[in-house]
Amino acid sequence: MKKQLKVGVGLYIFNDKNQVLLGLKKNNSGNDIWSLPGASTEDGESNEQAACRSIKEEAGLKISPQDVTFRGVSSNFKERGNHNVTMHLSCRRFSGTPQVMEPKKYACWKWFDVEHLPENLTSANKNFLKYSK
Numbered sequence: 001m002k003k004q005l006k007v008g009v010g011l012y013i014f015n016d017k018n019q020v021l022l023g024l025k026k027n028n029s030g031n032d033i034w035s036l037p038g039a040s041t042e043d044g045e046s047n048e049q050a051a052c053r054s055i056k057e058e059a060g061l062k063i064s065p066q067d068v069t070f071r072g073v074s075s076n077f078k079e080r081g082n083h084n085v086t087m088h089l090s091c092r093r094f095s096g097t098p099q100v101m102e103p104k105k106y107a108c109w110k111w112f113d114v115e116h117l118p119e120n121l122t123s124a125n126k127n128f129l130k131y132s133k
Contacts, residue, residue, distance in 0.1 A: 006083070010038040010125065011051045012071065012090040013061070019111035020129065021098055022121065023058065026107055034112075034121040038086070047087045055091075059098040059109050067093040074124055088128055 013021040022034040039054035041047060048065035055061045071088040098109035112118065114129055 006040055007047075007085050007087065008038055008040045009047050009050045009054065009087045009089055010036040010128075011055055011068075012036060012088065012129070013055065013063070013094060014090065014092050015111055017111070017113075019113050020117075021059070021109060022112055022118070022125075023109050024107040026105060032107060032120070034110075034118045034125075036122075036125055047089060051089050051091070055094070056101075058102055058106065060101050061094045061096045061098060063091050063094045067091050072128065074128070076124070086124070 015021070021037070023037060024032050025035045026032055037055045037058045039050055039057075041050040042053075045053070046065065047070070048068040051068050052063050052065055055063055068089050068091050071090050073088065074086045076084045076086070098111075100106050100108060117126055117129065
């Protein structure tokens with residue numbers, strides 16, 4: 001079986017109250033989980049371009065690549081030998097109001113104070129927010 005490396009982006013969007021935007025991601029098992037907007041990078045696409053594309057597709061917000069800042073990287077080995085690398089990016093300038101653009105994927109979008117994050121937030125996102133202040 002061929003091993004595969006996947007590079008993705010997770011976008012931490014902050015509003016003027018320093019709250020982070022999270023989407024309630026639907027799960028087939030009924031255990032929905034809060035998550036950042038994000039996506040795998042496409043061929044020829046920069047991390048910043050992937051972030052701009054994913055936030056528009058998922059939440060209807062517009063951001064500019066020059067407003068996206070690199071915050072860190074995480075690495076995760078999956079079953080079957082796959083290796084996922086996530087580029088953690090942040091942005092504080094955006095236009096629009098978050099809305100569900102992919103109703104099969106997300107139930108809603110909500111702003112959270114970084115000191116009061118939901119319990120059912122992915123552990124990778126929770127840890128990154130905790131240690132990257």
